[in-house]
Amino acid sequence: MDRKQTVLLTGGGTLGSVTPLLAIARAWRARDPEVSFIWVGTPDGPEARLVEREGIPFIPFNAPKAPRYLSWRWLTLPFELCRALWHAIRLLFEYQPAWILSAGAYVSVPLVWCAPFAGAKVAIHQLDVPLSLSNRLMLPMADLVTTTWSETAKSIKKPVHVVGSPVYDRGVSVRSREDILMHFDLDPTLGTVLVLGGGTGSVALNAMMESIAMDLAREANVIHVTGKDKRMFVTGHQPGNYRTFGLLEEDLMDALRVADVVVTRAGLGTMGELVLEGKAAIFVPLPHSPQVANARAVSDRSAGYVLEERTWTRELLLETIRKALEPHKRHELEERMAHLFPVKGVAETVVELVLAKEARGGKDVLKRLQ
Template sequence: MSGINSALSVVVAGGGTAGHIEPALAVADAVKALAPDTTVTALGTARGLETTLVPARGYTLELIPPVPLPRKPTMDLVKLPLRIRASVRKTREVLDAVDADVIVGFGGYVALPAYLAARGGVLRRRRTIPIVIHEANASAGIANKIGARLATRVLAAVPGSGVKNRGASDADIVGIPVRASIANFDRAGLRAQAREYFGLPLDGPVLLVFGGSQGAKSLNDAVSGAARELADAGISVLHAHGPKNTLDATQFSEAAPYVAVPYLSRMDLAYAAADAAICRSGAMTVAEVSSVGLPAVYVPLPHGNGEQELNAKPVVAAGGAVIVSDADLTPTFVADTVVPLLTDSPRLQAMSAAAAGVGHRTAATEIARIVLDTARKSNTEARNNTAVRNTNRGNR
């Protein structure tokens, strides 16, 4: 019988991309910090980044069939009901096996089956499990919009995301949860160590460039194309170009090197080494960059529903960042706009303070408290119901 144990069981559903997985793991870490005896299980799919990220953080990963939601009428839409049914059935088996007291959903391919399985969904049997939803993006995805109608609590990073609590009240705004190493980050204190780690000079401005886990050609071309102007201004560059991309970085100055790497495994040190960043504006990226107080030039993805630009707007409005379109990010832009920024210390300091003011360093802990309160209530109700049933059987 699910939910009759005194120890709590939390299931996080946020597979597929790092933007779904990292918030889920940040909340998982915060749950364990607040209630160490809690069991945390992550749902994921065999093709998502969670297959490496989740085990690396020490959590059990249970795989379920993914349910991508087609946005256009295709054969995938015809197959959707069967896919949902199969995924919900497998998810329900996992929930039963771990005695789940609460589901915490962050959107993505695994979220919708989790929401339906928790509430009975297409299977319509067994007890319901409360759902807590967190929407990280400025514009909610389909899974979370559906899940919000079933959820006990609905949380969001920013107002106006399109998800609401039942009764049409707005979602509770808590920000985006970031891992503890970022939430408790001392960028200035790690600066010397970080610069030594990457082979960067201890003095002088450093520009950090990254385009997500796979890199971004437009960012690579624009910044490397302005390498001479950056070096002439005394600006060093730490550039993660992506594991499948190549970047021939010409060294124009020994005093201001251009350090190009395929991937940054120590993002904390990359943030500490830098004075400003050029990057995409996915929700998780904006959250982390803001939390550490790093001024940024955000370059939203040129496709999709425009959510990346929306993600960056609050930081831009506060004065902690600027936005440039992908098409307008050129070597000339870097030379004419980014170089003057990196050489203007008072402006960088003001932007850093503004960015940090937008960040929500305590979001993971706030969400974890809500999750644990919901789980405790669910667990208590389940145990009380079991006791009533046992008493009724004894009276027959």
Template sequence: MKQQTIILTGGGTAGHVSLNQAIIPSLLKLGYDVHYIGSEQGIEKELIGEAFPQVPFYGISSGKLRRYFSMKNFTDPFRVLAGVMQAFRIIKKVKPQVIFSKGGFVSVPVVMAAKMSGIPVVIHESDVTPGLANKIALPFSSHVFTIFEETLQHLPQEKATCTGSIIRQELFSGDKAKGLAACGFTPEKPVLLVMGGSLGSVVINEALRHNLPELLQTFQIIHLCGKGNSDKALDEMPGYKQFEYVTTELPNLLHAADFIVSRAGSNSIFEFLALHKPMLLIPLSAQKSRGDQILNANLFKKQGYAEVLEEEALTKETFIKSIHTLVSRKSEMVATMEKTQTPKTSEEMAKLILQYKK
């Protein structure tokens, strides 16, 4: 019998790739021939290629979907159109039974090409409100899965299901001792992990570095600062370890952490929740985004999983004050997190997607 095939798409940020990373091993285990369509220069090419060299990767043209005026708004539709034709040729060659889209700008031409080819599309929305790419993709899709129950009110009832979070299984196999050893830390002093998303955050980096002398009196600090954002002058500071970006080491570093400071991308915060890590969330401001991280963060705060510090209120003083509040609420937060529903496994998610195959 001919091997069945699936195409995955999604990219632009690590958040638009992480679920795909989680389900690829399950799809391979089920005997599927897995292919990936991403952007020509996106982070997804590195993430998928490094973790799954056996999965063919196709880079296509894609345009950014902007909610504001830009001259590129006049040229990017042609890039999207070129991407549609490239994706159409790939789909005709690969002949998948279904396409799964995690969103991001690159997914739009793929979803459109799938509709032209008569291939069913399943999309996934991980924020409280649908992103622009998924809003465009929705009419071309067979079904959409969400993480938040609240998202369902923004979607057609007949084609939307809330699955809850899906967590990469390798995160649960992280080793605290290995994480501490990778940083040269000891088990006697608590560890604060600070990260600003896959691309890093200048404002979070600055807030942390302004407070380093005081924070190092209490914590050992792991700093995921983003590519090109390391400060070599701090490399020799005892108790401080900076990484521009990590992939395979992340599970160990997360297990080593006692507290986490982060942006509020939904994939990341659900991973912290699954590992019962008290978190201080500093969401992207409404001026820098559509406000999805603000909604994510405030919902987590309301449910007792996180402290929130709005970016507009972020200063040297508010940063350290919020961390002290986080530490004081550790026991309460962990107890609340322990009562949450067990995340779906990647195997369960893969089977949900495959029920829509052609």
């Protein structure tokens, strides 16, 4: 393969590290239709189907993930890492990419560590406010570093470009609000709440929503994505205006379009889509995760409500949803959410920075695009 036209994208395990790279790939192809991509991801993650739908060859890769607690796996980790590094070197010499791009994922680390031996340059994007462990490990090898948040840049001791978040465009709904509500069999005279628990769903969020379902469904429509194989209302009656789905794929953009308020975790993938659509939102960050800092950044900018699992109650959640549904407050939250961080044109900016190659050239490009 031609080194000048081959780019290796790597990420997976969850879609959070995947969709920003897909947005960048689309922007790069629009600029240069001759560019060739390959994707290296996890063997059993959710990313393969989405990547292949974009016409990018997918290569499964076994990379060790260090346990964050005392475990016997620490004994086998050095051997797993050596095997992953050997596999990474073989892949890099086979495909000879000019660039390796990652948005932070443990599967990326061996490939990035081996990049200098194969003559490949490295670009990493930091999505969350706190620097992820994988990006910390890859940072010394990075030729280009971009971040979503200005807060993150302060913790990185090398040139950083604060660009916002590349958002993967899932397409625009062509149906009217009335048609979408009819499709979901919901009441067009009521406001609509969309509940998203993340890629695998949230047991805590599902349970709390079930506790307020009867009261909320009298006042609003609810579309609730519970997560694959996660069920609600097993022993009780499901309210009339409350719809639950394990997953929403084709209808997700329709659900987002009609939503007046979104209740969700605070992952950057979902947050970026809310910024793009300008939606009023209530964030319930996953405890002890980077989402806590993401939610704090939202709260500091008064761009949404934030509830913490350790202090929330059913009464507090119900009252917060009611507040967010009030037209004046909803419009205020929508306006602030739309300006939380840049999303439009960010993928194109990253491509420009990558192609600039030199740090000073990248800065000039960024100034021109802002």
